[in-house]
Amino acid sequence: MHGRLLQSGRGETKTPGEFRRTQNWIGGSRPGTALFVPPPVSELEPCLDALERFFHDDTSRLPALIRAGLIHVQFEMIHPFLDGNGRIGRLIVTLYLCVHGVLRSPLLYLKTHRAEYYRLLQSVRERGDWEAWLKFFLTGVAETANQVFDAATRVVDLFKEDRERITEESARAGSALRLHDWFQQAPFLMSGHLVERTGLTAPTVNAALAGLERLGTIDEITGRKRGRVYRYARYFDILSEGTEPLD
Numbered sequence: 001m002h003g004r005l006l007q008s009g010r011g012e013t014k015t016p017g018e019f020r021r022t023q024n025w026i027g028g029s030r031p032g033t034a035l036f037v038p039p040p041v042s043e044l045e046p047c048l049d050a051l052e053r054f055f056h057d058d059t060s061r062l063p064a065l066i067r068a069g070l071i072h073v074q075f076e077m078i079h080p081f082l083d084g085n086g087r088i089g090r091l092i093v094t095l096y097l098c099v100h101g102v103l104r105s106p107l108l109y110l111k112t113h114r115a116e117y118y119r120l121l122q123s124v125r126e127r128g129d130w131e132a133w134l135k136f137f138l139t140g141v142a143e144t145a146n147q148v149f150d151a152a153t154r155v156v157d158l159f160k161e162d163r164e165r166i167t168e169e170s171a172r173a174g175s176a177l178r179l180h181d182w183f184q185q186a187p188f189l190m191s192g193h194l195v196e197r198t199g200l201t202a203p204t205v206n207a208a209l210a211g212l213e214r215l216g217t218i219d220e221i222t223g224r225k226r227g228r229v230y231r232y233a234r235y236f237d238i239l240s241e242g243t244e245p246l247d
Helices: 040-055 066-076 083-101 114-127 131-168 175-184 191-198 202-215 233-240
Strands: 187-189 227-232
Touching: 040 066, 066 083, 066 114, 066 131, 114 131, 114 202, 131 202, 131 233, 175 191, 175 202, 187 191, 191 202, 202 227
Parallel strands: none
Antiparallel strands: 187 227
């Protein structure tokens, strides 16, 4: 998962998919002035072993949400990668809740208040203030769940509204609706991919894309003549709300 996350863009030079082999630290210019120094490389394996055992401990009576909150902090304490620890740590929460049946699909992206998030992590490190962290974590999960429900409702309304507009206003409604079905699954698509997936000819796909652009349903984001990428803008905007990185 880490290798996929860092395969391009931010962190791609920080050994994607590998645990760190050097000391890292949080804040400051060196470990001596750092806000927090994670375990040394020699302790990574036993720390990760203990974390993995806690992942799979079926004897605990703690609810899955509480365990997820504990797991996230412990992962951040270990900080096993040179980059991407925060992103992987939040993904782990979502996937853990899926495994334990709290979520049916990985639709929960934790949208934390940045300053408070870091303050409470540091409070656990310095004073063991787990209760304050868990209260913050559970409140954040509840708020995010409500936001996800609201976003899902708006996405359904958007799809319905756009399909009605396409049906009423598009000169090539049949092919445009087929493309719209694919954009619902992926808000960024290339014309070549749509030719492969829909079975329509390239001229038909290009004409339908042009029609969807005129309706304002999609826009082309590269400005190139070849390898053009189309974005379902309003859909993507809803999905992107509150997902600015914390790292």
